[in-house]
Amino acid sequence: MNTYRILFIDDDEHVLEPVTRYFAALGHDVFSASSGTEGLGLFEQVEPHVTVVDYSMPGMSGLDVLAALRRKHATVIMLTGRGEVATAVEAMRLGAETFLQKPIDMPHLAAAVEKAAEKAELRRHNRELRARLRPGLKRRLARVAVIVVLVAGAIGLGSVVGGGRDYDRPERPIPVPLEPAGSVQ
Amino acid sequence: MGAGRTAAARERQVVSGTRSETVLIVDDDPEIRETLARALDGMGYEVLAEPTGDGGVAAYRRERPDVVVLDIGLPDRSGLDVLEDLRQDGAVVVLLTGRADVPTAVSAMQRGAENFLTKPVELPHLAVAVARACEKARLRREVRRLRGRAYKESTLTGTLGVSPAMQAKERELETIAGSPRTTVLLTGESGTGKGRVAQRIHAASPRADGPFVEINCAGLTAPFLADELFGHERGAFTDARDRKLGLLEVAHGGTAFLDEIGDLTVELQPKLLTVLESRRFRRLGGTREIAADVRLIVATNHDLQLAVEQGRFREDLYYRIAVSIVELPPVRDRTREDRLHLVRQVLAELSTEIPDAPTDLDSNALERLLAYPWPGNVREMRNVLERGMIMARTASAIGLQHLPGELRRRATRLPGHRFRSLQETTRQHIGRVLRGHGGNRTRAAADLGISRVTLIKKIRELELD
Secondary structure (H helix, E strand, C coil): CCCCCCEEECCCCHHHHHHHHHHHCCCCCCEEEHHHHHHHHHHHHHCCEEEECCCCCCCCHHHHHHHHHHHCCEEEEEEEECCCHHHHHHHHHCCCCCCEEEEHHHHHHHHHHHHHHHHHHHHHHHHHHHHHHCCHHHHHHHHHHHHHHHHHHHHHHHHHHHCCHHHHHCCCCCCCCCCCCCCCC | CCCCCCHHHHHHHHCCCCCCEEEEEEECCHHHHHHHHHHHHCCEEEEEEECCCHHHHHHHHHHHCEEEEEEEECCEEEEEHHEEEEECCEEEEEEEECCCHHHHHHHHHHHHEEEECCCCCCHEEEHHHHHHHHHHHHHHHHHHHHHHHCCCCCCCCCCCCCHHHHHHHHHHHHHHHHHHHHHHCEEEECCHHHHHHHHHHHHCCCCCCCCCCEEECCCHHHHHHHHHHHHEECCCCCCCCCCCEEEEHCCCCCEEEEEHHHHHCCCCCHHHHHHHHCEEEECCCCEEEEECCCCEEEEECCCCCHHCCCCCCCCHHHHCCEEEEECCHHHHHHHHHHHHHHHHHHHHHHHCCCCCCCCEHHHHHHHHHHCCCCHHHHHHHHHHHHHHHHHHCCCCCCCCCCCCCHHHHHHHHCCCCCCCCHHHHHHHHHHHHHHHHHCHHHHHHHHHHCCCCHHHHHHHHHHCC
């Protein structure tokens, strides 16, 4: 089995403790935070493959955390209370991969994390390949250089073709306001 | 219902220019099938529906939908069994289970299902689950495509040479590599690097992450080769104590390279034809058909068309494998710049294997290497250069003295750095042609493109008699 970095964000120590132990035993690198703010800070540091977020937390709500994480292209699984399917579905619509209802069935969470991590890896590969396939800096500089030369050439040519004949050009009359500004009769 | 699509979805597709995603529903309950199909159709998916596991697997193979929504309790086969088949074909599967079935569903996820929904299905939940699963299918597809492009950019350029003709051939290979199911026939003398090109095609293809397996059809008896290709079930014959996977199975998702296909025995030819036509095969002694998602690259140094005319090679099989033919020219027919490129390439490769040997050639040695006709092609060149590098280990460059006899002897005939005169060259060439035709002047004249009378005159002039 692959090992992943997993971040759990939950205010309930009774959830955090066994979950951390279970996933560490599976060989994953596990990180935990007891609030949304703390979790987001930790996310920046450890760049986990998958982040598991509790839906109902005091302070920053689970949905707020989810939204913040999704802006950072995180892969997220939500934990909700029993019977909160509607809110959980809403979380999925906002970008969560899936949700689990508490009490947590550990094998189920492990399988869901595995699936989510696969997707995170696909996202990462996708990003890296796109970056690799973007035309190189040299080629981009060359393209800019060609444009600069063309523009400079056009300006130069323009001054040759149109230059030196200024005496033909009618002088544009300087516009004079009919009434001095501010003068009101 | 079937493949129906709403007008709105079609419109959306036209506007956005993207293909709409396809979902296959496999459920034996007609009511559920109907409800789910209508819902997904309304969301803009193309929908297919099948009532049985076997029908579902067949539909998957036919239509390659993005996501399969699979009921775990089917009447004809166990849902987990169907899941296994679908997963082998690379499907992204969302399961439907009853409430009591959650442990089964979890174990199904461990075996590769993407997610599961419990019945009764809530349509909003179905919508997001299918959307997330489609996202995964799309990511996978994209990564495969991008990886194909990345490999192409890094591996095929410079494989064959630098002349316009060889570069055109490289571009042809790139196109072929990009279509992952196209069978390729590589022809060329022995040693022209067919195996290497096959590897490069694999590496530059979307299958690059899959396995590359190679088998030489010459030198193996028919039963042995069949066993290698198709594998066998336990007890298929006396020695078959265990099940053995054939190479076609091992190559699943990748590429199988069959070298010396011209030597494939007549009794195996129809079997290979079946594999190419149906993309399926059976292990020896087996009853189950196995899907073979494999690209075949075959190679030969024989004239296959001649073999077809002589009845040694089945015509229908020939047309099946001769979809894209790429001919690798012998080294002597390549341009000087291509041969130079090849020498450098081989030296660069060898330098990683023989680290402390020189990779430079002195000008005499280089000229000899470029002028030599290389009957054994790239393989011979590799051997010569490998030997040269080892012999020249203490020297700063590989010189004539480090090359084997047949290259040196010709060299000693050359006087120092002076170029040969035209007359000398003419004399040597006519002599060679005459010897080649056993002294027959009529045939030699025909080869040289001059009349017999002119040839006789030249023989006298050049004192060749």
